[in-house]
């Protein structure tokens with residue numbers, strides 16, 4: 001059972017711009033296995049929200065079912081949360097986003113929740129460019145149901161059962177690119193310095209932002225023959241670039257040698273700074289991202305970092321041309337056409 | 351000798367090929383009869399196919415205002431050779447078979463006891479119109495002209511209906527009039543007219559409108575403030591979505607900005623459709639979906655979530671013939687149990703049973719208030735017959751004083767001033783309905799974690815037996831609260847003081863049941879009637895059932911599902927509930943109800959003699 005963390009805040013903890021300390025972004029104590037990658041990702045979410053000075057109620061957190069989908073209780077207790085049903089978080093998020101376009105929607109899912117039962121909804125949320133951050137805590141297995149291989153388990157990966165996976169794994173980042181996702185990143189639960197800025201950038205992005213985060217399951221899939229184990233990931237990780245997120249109001253003072261850095265301005269004025277760029281790669285060019293992914297895969301590398309961003313992204317609300325006032329703030333004066341109009345309709349049916 | 355006419359009482363059936371433009375011609379014909387002040391009941395009998403298969407359109411014309419289907423066809427307009435054999439057979443003895451005699455009628459189609467009226471429809475069309483497409487279209491208007499003349503319909507009324515139909519394509523009016531005249535003149539030159547079934551102008555439709563139930567549901571949703579419509583196409587519910595979009599485009603665009611005050615989202619499947627609705631209402635908007643049996647089956651997991659996590663949902667369930675893909679273009683009331691108890695675990699859902707389009711409008715609007723008030727799923731139970739056919743209906747009504755009842759929702763101010771801890775599932779005032787909050791309301795108060803897992807009053811996960819019991823027992827209490835909020839039944843003139851016989855019906859069975867009540871009365875059978883409008887059953891329903899000795903339960907499914915609901919919910923003795931059923935996919939008729947009842951009353955009890 002979960003219990004609340006003590007509310008006592010260490011006096012030295014600094015308040016952020018909106019007056020909250022980091023603990024205000026935490027949740028109840030995790031009941032996941034000690035060392036589970038998912039907990040590190042929860043920590044990165046807390047860090048990112050604290051650092052961007054987000055008022056906690058401006059974000060809604062949603063998930064499906066699985067160990068990963070339990071995590072929204074372990075961060076942001078002051079935000080509304082929704083632990084829905086297996087594989088269907090995207091549709092719930094779509095509806096919530098339609099009701100109020102002014103919140104940030106953070107969806108958390110697992111590789112089972114996304115790549116199997118929830119594949120349909122995942123694909124269609126991308127197709128609609130729903131404005132949300134979609135984090136897959138990807139451990140290559142179904143943790144909560146005790147370790148069965150998931151659809152993202154790599155071909156030949158050996159899980160704790162000792163069986164080699166005979167199927168090709170689904171690369172969610174590659175798939176998202178193919179489907180036209182407007183922001184695609186991959187990271188590793190063990191690499192906070194990359195993950196935190198990536199979450200911040202994803203929250204600023206006006207459209208669908210997939211973060212495929214490799215997150216080892218220490219209980220069922222962390223043996224060294226598994227390609228989703230800590231040791232394997234650490235040994236094979238390769239990043240597209242170093243990554244930093246600069247909120248809109250901060251001046252950029254960092255200088256990078258020309259040719260190996262890039263800067264992407266986001267819709268809200270924030271910037272993503274990329275340095276030590278991999279050669280032949282441009283984060284706003286989907287083709288180079290697809291090529292790099294395939295290349296890395298054939299070399300047995302795990303490519304992380306920002307893979308692609310479309311700075312011109314238009315989300316579902318823009319496509320539908322919905323009003324600026326949130327639907328959940330409208331009442332009969334906004335919405336009801338009135339009895340005279342109805343009488344006209346009746347008259348037309350006589 | 352003076353001829354005797356049957357006036358304003360007939361059934362006309364048109365046998366067409368689908369995709370040939372006949373639907374609009376038939377509609378114009380029916381509308382013209384309605385404009386003559388005579389009640390009509392049109393029904394489309396169509397295949398699950400886009401082009402080339404037989405399709406029928408049937409209009410019952412009844413001056414007394416009986417709107418149920420009636421068996422026995424007085425006039426059949428047979429323009430589809432594919433179905434000739436069936437069509438000829440379906441005509442009542444003494445009735446009329448109107449056909450295209452451009453080619454001679456094969457002798458196997460000849461019956462001695464019916465009248466044949468041949469009109470060279472295709473030949474007339476070919477002589478007067480240049481292209482095959484036009485010939486096919488105007489052939490339809492030619493038979494309308496001929497039929498109108500035969501039954502003495504008012505040609506000027508038909509012309510005005512045609513003019514309205516083509517208001518935006520004025521060029522089409524003269525050739526339509528010409529086709530009409532071709533039909534009229536052919537009859538005048540070749541036949542004795544009118545025939546012995548005819549129409550006469552009347553004043554029997556009052557301020558009624560002609561509308562299908564699906565459009566009325568969509569308008570109800572617009573009036574009730576639904577801003578999110580998520581759906582997946584399926585017959586017979588698709589036109590709810592289509593009508594919502596059509597009217598939202600007219601009524602819900604902000605005049606200044608041109609932006610939409612609605613989101614119309616065609617989902618990837620029904621699971622996503624209801625997921626979007628749940629997400630949207632969780633976020634504080636009013637949202638709904640419309641589907642039919644297969645879609646409801648897919649939605650079951652989410653329906654349980656909406657019940658257990660207490661999230662408002664409005665679902666328009668337009669039933670079709672099941673099971674499985676069943677008879678997708680035929681009507682049934684066979685999804686009652688699967689709606690009432692949809693999803694796993696102990697679940698029950700509020701159902702509303704509209705019986706005409708005005709009620710589709712009102713009950714859909716009411717469903718939004720009930721969903722918000724009760725924080726649960728409300729299903730409006732319609733069917734293909736009600737949803738897709740036009741019905742003569744009282745006009746839709748809206749009171750401008752009416753406010754949306756958004757139920758128990760804490761505002762920012764209320765949260766700000768709150769000293770106690772917010773408990774999402776805490777029953778603070780004894781009606782078993784807790785307060786909720788929308789995401790984004792307050793920075794530090796009122797947030798909670800919605801989940802389908804067992805939870806305590808503060809929405810915290812718990813598997814403790816006592817916590818679980820407190821929650822599910824409160825939901826049972828909420829069910830009792832629902833009984834006081836849903837619409838009570840309509841009780842008809844009580845004519846059996848002894849309360850020995852009762853008649854129970856709901857939804858589209860109403861038209862036929864009301865007519866059957868009159869037929870039974872003519873036979874001196876005293877029976878009290880009740881039309882149920884909602885589930886859970888209200889006190890009035892319970893009283894009616896317990897007071898009567900023998901109750902006929904009329905419904906359109908094989909297994910008497912409504913009767914099962916009565917037995918299950920009211921613990922009624924099954925032997926006093928007698929099944930009256932019709933489930934071949936066609937709407938039930940008064941004759942069916944009457945003959946089944948009379949059959950079951952044999953031998954006639956002494957007190958009825």
Ligand SMILES: Cc1ncc(C[n+]2csc(CCOP(=O)(O)OP(=O)(O)O)c2C)c(N)n1
Nearest residue numbers: 066067068086110111112113141142143144
């Ligand atoms: C409809 C349905 N089917 C099956 C389950 C059982 N189930 C719960 S979690 C899970 C898999 C979760 O895997 P993943 O999304 O990868 O999450 P992880 O536990 O690995 O973080 C399954 C199959 C369920 N809850 N609902």
Ligand code: SF4
Nearest residue numbers: 033036067143217218
């Ligand atoms: S089973 Fe695996 S995924 Fe689940 S909590 Fe334990 S380590 Fe994490």
Ligand SMILES: [Mg+2]
Nearest residue numbers: 110111112141
């Ligand atoms: Mg997993």
